[in-house]
Amino acid sequence: MANGNAANALQGAEKTEQGLCFKGLIMEPIIDKCEGCDRAVAVDDTKYCPSYAKPARKWAHxxxxxxxxxxxxKTKTGEIKINPLKASKRAARGR
Known part of the structure; x- marks a missing residue:
């Protein structure tokens, strides 16, 4: 684990019948798209995302x-895609 804070991110979580309970939320295990993420934390041989309780929903769109x-x-011309709203705000600030 590259990030030392990630290892302690789910400290205090406990296994229940519904799954891993952390601060009143039921945490779902990470999905295959999450493999390789530095945020994933292993708890009893199952990896969970401390940033989001339902990782599959974060990848839905x-x-x-x-x-x-x-x-x-990157686009076909080699430029990195930027959210148009963010691009307009950056342009207004002169970046």
Whole structure:
């Protein structure tokens, strides 16, 4: 684990009949798209995401914004895709 804080992220979590309970939330195990992420924490041979209780939902509409192992996509011309709203705000600030 590259991040020392990630190892302690689920400290205090306990196994219940429903699954891993952490701060009142039932944590679901990570999915295959999460493999390789530095945030994933192993608890009793099962990996969980301390950033989001339902990792599959974060991947439902594209790339998870918490993923540390996914790089930004490039367009056919080699430019990195940027959210148009963020691009307009950056342009307004002069970046």
């Amino acid at each position: 594209g790339v998870c914004n918490f993923a540390t192992h996914v790089k930004a996509e």
